[in-house]
Amino acid sequence: MSGRGAGGGGPGAGGAREAAAGSEPTAVRRRITGPQGFLLAGSFLITLGSFAVLPYMSVLLHQRLGLPLGTVGVVLAVASLIQFAGGAVAGPVVARMGLRRAMLLALALRTAGFGAFVPGLTSPVLAVGALFLVSAGAALYLPANKAYLVDGAPPEGRPRLLSASGSAFNAGMALGPAAAAPLVLGSPGVLFACVTVLFALVGAGHALLPRAAAEGPADSADSADPPPDRAAGGTRTGLSPFLVTTASVYAFMFFQHFLALYAVPRTSAGFYGAVLMGYAGLLVVAQPLLAERIAALSYRAALRWGFGAMAAGMAAIAVGGHAGIVVGAALLCVGEIVLFLKNDLEALARSTAPPAAVFGRQRLAAGIGAFAAGLVGGQLYGAAEAVASARVFWLVVCLQCLLLPVLLLGRRGARGRIGPRASAG
The missing domain is CATH 1.20.1250.20 (MFS general substrate transporter like domains)
Structure with a gap:
């Protein structure tokens, strides 16, 4: 689901319902x-x-x-x-x-x-x-x-x-x-x-x-509302939210699994704990504020912004020091907010399955990504420590974050573009 598909006044019954809903007060439609x-x-x-x-x-x-x-x-x-x-x-x-x-x-x-x-x-x-x-x-x-x-x-x-x-x-x-x-x-x-x-x-x-x-x-x-791809007359090809979720969690979990090994010896356990608290606090505040902006992004743009923020965050951590770790964590937080929310929204919009089944598949994708990050990350971090340069680990992960959207978007291009959806504004 994206802002284009949800609020674009698509054809058919969905568009009629949107027009009818226009008379409702915004506060009523947004009430929890x-x-x-x-x-x-x-x-x-x-x-x-x-x-x-x-x-x-x-x-x-x-x-x-x-x-x-x-x-x-x-x-x-x-x-x-x-x-x-x-x-x-x-x-x-x-x-x-x-x-x-x-x-x-x-x-x-x-x-x-x-x-x-x-x-x-x-x-x-x-x-x-x-x-x-x-x-x-x-x-x-x-x-x-x-x-x-x-x-x-x-x-x-x-x-x-x-x-x-x-x-x-x-x-x-x-x-x-x-x-x-x-x-x-x-x-x-x-x-x-x-x-x-x-x-x-x-x-x-x-x-x-x-x-x-x-x-x-x-x-x-x-x-009631067919997925945006079908409502717009397009096909259900293109970026797979399952695959993108796997790649997103894979990239993110290097930070989750290995930051403690890197940060605690170079700073302190107290500083590391403060970073985690600040990270969680930023997620709590920023995610609702950015939700509608993220929904309005195209999936391609979300991948570039999300993986780009993660790559910049990994590079900042590689610089080291208190400031580098804090800046890196903040950038990783932005990447997590963009990618994780957008993946769930797209998975819901592109599937006709019940939402519980969709979220279950998303959890499975996250598990595969986390498992792969643990296996690969352990080998990479061990190799970096063997040459006495743990910063190399974060630079290698940064490179992966830069390559992943290229590979994902290239895979999409090889399978053919979605005409109406690719051009939707």
């Missing part, structure tokens, strides 16, 4: 409903609770339960795979159960998982099983959450809702680790008990949500 507001608040609380414990999982598994670091790495990799790749299963499950019931099941799984950590703090087997249960709940919840959030919303309202959702999640990610720091090592049982109660309360609130407007095999918004 009560259920949407609850979901946004719930997204913050869920992420707050999750990130109160999950960032410390390696420490708990290794130091408290005595698992070897190699085993810890395998456990966390499998948990990540469940959380991301499980998104592909979420679509069929949601189609059968409905959005509200799928969210309730997901929250029940996560509540049970966090609750199992309380006795699991003395049992590695129980703790690992609890972690996998939490990951499975996340795999099911996130696609259903986003699908419910945009359920019944007009295409032009989706950027605002998805950006607000991203801000809620990032606010929880920023505050969760700091809120849990006093308890995570000294009283982890108390911490897991508090998180369990939080998830139980949020789950109870979800039980009061009304049924989604589209609980069947197709979303009402998608069935």
Whole structure:
């Protein structure tokens, strides 16, 4: 979905509806409903609770339960795979159960998982099983959450809702680790008990949500308005949001995985933590402000801006020092905002599948990108450290960020341009 397709007054029924909607007050069309507001608040609380414990999982598994670091790495990799790749299963499950019931099941799984950590703090087997249960709940919840959030919303309202959702999640990610720091090592049982109660309360609130407007095999918004490519008479070829999402997350995760290894020895752990807090705060503020501008961009322009910002950010990190790391993180934040939001919007607009299935595929694409970045990045960073020049790592990643949009856009050109969509203003 883009600003061109959503608000361009396309032909047919979509254009008639847009004309009729023109008489409605703008404030009414842009109002967040009560259920949407609850979901946004719930997204913050869920992420707050999750990130109160999950960032410390390696420490708990290794130091408290005595698992070897190699085993810890395998456990966390499998948990990540469940959380991301499980998104592909979420679509069929949601189609059968409905959005509200799928969210309730997901929250029940996560509540049970966090609750199992309380006795699991003395049992590695129980703790690992609890972690996998939490990951499975996340795999099911996130696609259903986003699908419910945009359920019944007009295409032009989706950027605002998805950006607000991203801000809620990032606010929880920023505050969760700091809120849990006093308890995570000294009283982890108390911490897991508090998180369990939080998830139980949020789950109870979800039980009061009304049924989604589209609980069947197709979303009402998608069935009412064909994707922009088809509405404009074009074909469904061109850039694949799945492929672009994979490449976007692949490029971004070099920063996510390896900045700590680079920044902490050269600055301090406190400075690194401050950078992460500032990064999350910038996401929370900037994403809703930029949402409509990003929606109005063509997909080609979004790739250039997003990957360009990431490339500049990697280059700034390579310069090193406190200023270079701060500037690099800010530029990476801009790249993340542009690419991640635009990929979701395009995936929704180009697919006739229910939104939950679309978001599930997007999660799968993100998982593939993150997995590839971990494999490639580990080898690259090790090679850079072997020649005593970690800055080379960031320069190589910068080069990849410059090449990826060229390769993606070149692949699109080789498959043929979309006439009406390519020329749409």
